[in-house]
Amino acid sequence: QQPVQSPQAVILREGEDAVINCSSSKALYSVHWYRQKHGEAPVFLMILLKGGEQKGHEKISASFNEKKQQSSLYLTASQLSYSGTYFCGTVSGAGSYQLTFGKGTKLSVIP
Amino acid sequence: SQTIHQWPATLVQPVGSPLSLECTVEGTSNPNLYWYRQAAGRGLQLLFYSVGIGQISSEVPQNLSASRPQDRQFILSSKKLLLSDSGFYLCAWSGLVSSYNSPLHFGNGTRLTVT
Numbered sequence: 401q402q403p404v405q406s407p408q409a410v411i412l413r414e415g416e417d418a419v420i421n422c423s424s425s426k427a428l429y430s431v432h433w434y435r436q437k438h439g440e441a442p443v444f445l446m447i448l449l450k451g452g453e454q455k456g457h458e459k460i461s462a463s464f465n466e467k468k469q470q471s472s473l474y475l476t477a478s479q480l481s482y483s484g485t486y487f488c489g490t491v492s493g494a495g496s497y498q499l500t501f502g503k504g505t506k507l508s509v510i511p
Numbered sequence: 512s513q514t515i516h517q518w519p520a521t522l523v524q525p526v527g528s529p530l531s532l533e534c535t536v537e538g539t540s541n542p543n544l545y546w547y548r549q550a551a552g553r554g555l556q557l558l559f560y561s562v563g564i565g566q567i568s569s570e571v572p573q574n575l576s577a578s579r580p581q582d583r584q585f586i587l588s589s590k591k592l593l594l595s596d597s598g599f600y601l602c603a604w605s606g607l608v609s610s611y612n613s614p615l616h617f618g619n620g621t622r623l624t625v626t
Binding site (some may be wrong): 487498500502 | 543553554555556557560562568570601612613614615616617618619620
């Protein structure tokens with residue numbers, strides 16, 4: 401079942417922060433985050449594994465709450481290069497090959 | 512380093528015509544291979560995945576098929592295209608047994624327009 405992302409779209413000024421949420425109705429083993437620029441392929445950002453960990457990637461970090469079946473992506477001090485559509489992908493089984501993506505959150509950073 | 516090639520980049524085909532999209536991976540052995548489709552403004556829909564030569568799993572019933580004739584080659588085909596087949600087709604690979612802890616690496620995609 402497809403995870404639900406919120407918000408659907410957000411506009412930020414450079415330097416502002418944003419949070420993108422991803423929730424699932426199914427138990428999760430891991431959550432992936434990807435960013436896609438317009439007309440390009442998605443690019444991997446990070447994976448969070450079952451265990452409630454938090455990971456960071458420059459000024460982009462994420463958390464995973466397996467009990468709530470939710471993950472959040474945190475973008476701090478946003479830069480113009482952060483613009484794009486962010487997708488979460490969820491895996492519901494340790495041996496699964498199925499990465500199910502949400503519909504995406506479009507992030508626009510303006511000067 | 513590993514690279515993934517996907518072609519063609521764009522394709523315009525009439526309804527009812529056949530389709531063949533090809534994807535190859537370099538620099539790795541025994542990759543898991545995937546075909547995703549992205550409709551305009553939509554998320555990524557998994558169409559097929561393969562864990563080995565000749566092993567294809569289909570996720571969505573449709574008029575598309577996939578084949579893996581070689582370890583690092585993945586082909587998406589159709590005998591007769593429908594208007595609803597239009598979209599952005601992405602090939603991807605991952606390096607470990609499960610998607611659980613293995614990132615997907617996407618090709619540059621094929622933008623297919625069925626007219």
